[in-house]
Amino acid sequence: MQGGMGDWREDDLESFEVELERHELSPEGISETNRHLVERQALFRRAADVAATALTGFDEVVAVVLFGSVGNPLWKEVPRFRSYRRAGIALWHECADIDIAVWLSRLDRLREMRRNVTRALPVILGETGHGVASHQLDIFVLEPGTDRYLGRMCQFKACPAAKADCLVPGCGATSFLQQHQGFVLQPDALSPACAVRLFDRTTGESRRAVDLPGPPEDEIH
Numbered sequence: 092m093q094g095g096m097g098d099w100r101e102d103d104l105e106s107f108e109v110e111l112e113r114h115e116l117s118p119e120g121i122s123e124t125n126r127h128l129v130e131r132q133a134l135f136r137r138a139a140d141v142a143a144t145a146l147t148g149f150d151e152v153v154a155v156v157l158f159g160s161v162g163n164p165l166w167k168e169v170p171r172f173r174s175y176r177r178a179g180i181a182l183w184h185e186c187a188d189i190d191i192a193v194w195l196s197r198l199d200r201l202r203e204m205r206r207n208v209t210r211a212l213p214v215i216l217g218e219t220g221h222g223v224a225s226h227q228l229d230i231f232v233l234e235p236g237t238d239r240y241l242g243r244m245c246q247f248k249a250c251p252a253a254k255a256d257c258l259v260p261g262c263g264a265t266s267f268l269q270q271h272q273g274f275v276l277q278p279d280a281l282s283p284a285c286a287v288r289l290f291d292r293t294t295g296e297s298r299r300a301v302d303l304p305g306p307p308e309d310e311i312h
Contacts, residue, residue, distance in 0.1 A: 139189050156286045231243055
């Protein structure tokens with residue numbers, strides 16, 4: 092058989108998909124997928140540390156917190172992957188992105204801060220052989236003292252950027268502070284039980300996300 096997937100006959104493709112699903116549902120396939128999901132969280136934790144370091148160089152950064160599934164212990168669930176979903180097989184949770192909250196005492200350097208983070212992320216590819224894209228990292232901006240959610244650091248190169256996202260009411264009222272229609276940051280999302288403080292300028296506290304525990308080795312599979 093020559094050529095790419097486009098040259099395959101329908102029965103060839105069906106046979107390939109059957110074999111692929113058979114492997115995915117085998118003990119070896121389940122183990123491989125679970126390990127990949129655990130390694131993905133570890134990779135994202137490394138990215139969180141890189142982002143935190145890039146942010147703390149700005150003196151207006153009061154604190155940096157990692158929250159969401161990257162900062163919490165993984166749990167098992169029936170995933171979105173078709174073969175596992177149909178078979179009802181639970182896997183470790185798939186971390187979709189990295190959620191970081193940053194408390195800022197001023198908002199006039201958001202573009203510079205986001206650019207610093209984006210420029211720092213490629214170091215992960217050199218260290219691990221796996222990259223993390225800038226769009227996989229969401230940076231939520233909060234007000235010191237009140238913990239009021241203000242918006243997210245925008246990734247676009249201009250503000251406004253002539254994109255549909257820029258049409259959300261209030262978006263760009265502060266340059267490079269993005270708003271999302273209907274989004275509400277849940278009150279408990281940043282509670283100590285759900286979040287990890289990576290940096291606190293007031294107390295001098297710092298912590299690395301990569302040092303957070305993952306599933307025990309004998310439970311990864």
